[in-house]
Amino acid sequence: MDKNKLLSEQVQRNSGVDVSKCMRCGKCTATCPNYDLMEYHPHQFVNMVENDKLDVLMKSSSLYLCLNCFACVERCPRGVEPGKLVEAIRLEAVRQKENNHLKPDQIVEKLTEGMPQQAITTAFRKYTK
Ligand code: SF4
Ligand code: SF4
Incomplete structure (x- = not known):
């Protein structure tokens, strides 16, 4: 097929x-x-x-x-x-x-003050296996 x-x-x-x-x-x-x-x-x-x-x-x-x-x-x-x-x-x-589009340790570098916890959780869901 x-x-x-x-x-x-x-x-x-x-x-x-x-x-x-x-x-x-x-x-x-x-x-x-x-x-x-x-x-x-x-x-x-x-x-x-x-x-x-x-x-x-x-x-x-x-x-x-x-x-x-x-x-x-x-x-x-x-x-x-x-x-x-x-x-x-x-x-x-x-x-x-x-390969991940974004590795978990790269997410830490992208954190900004006031970023909602939900955004971090979503990033892990979206960009990691
Ligand atoms: S285009 Fe298709 S998928 Fe999009 S809302 Fe209409 S029926 Fe649903
Ligand atoms: S495609 Fe993605 S961003 Fe657009 S409405 Fe659906 S879930 Fe939301």
Whole structure:
């Protein structure tokens, strides 16, 4: 089987997301707080997984710009949960690089005064295996 197709099935299995439920309404993207910065938006993630374009998504900086806020998950009228899909692809990209995007000891260097504890917890979830 084609590598992209295998990856597509794998990230759907890992995230529990069924991309075939998407009706392309764009509500997930309209509610995404990082819309302006992301090269690919939540609805595009869903659409590109459906079309087996994982190789493109795996290289995109959008993976690391998603805030894990799950606003898109809340907003989707079809229960597609695109934020979970983004997270599963990011984890797969990190795994394939055999390297973390950010190592735990680098997080300490990036701490700023008043940074909420939640941001640190999220960083560990996002950038470490
Ligand atoms: S979880 Fe990620 S993709 Fe979804 S709305 Fe939040 S920032 Fe955007
Ligand atoms: S909100 Fe849901 S149904 Fe609408 S485009 Fe996004 S994932 Fe698809």
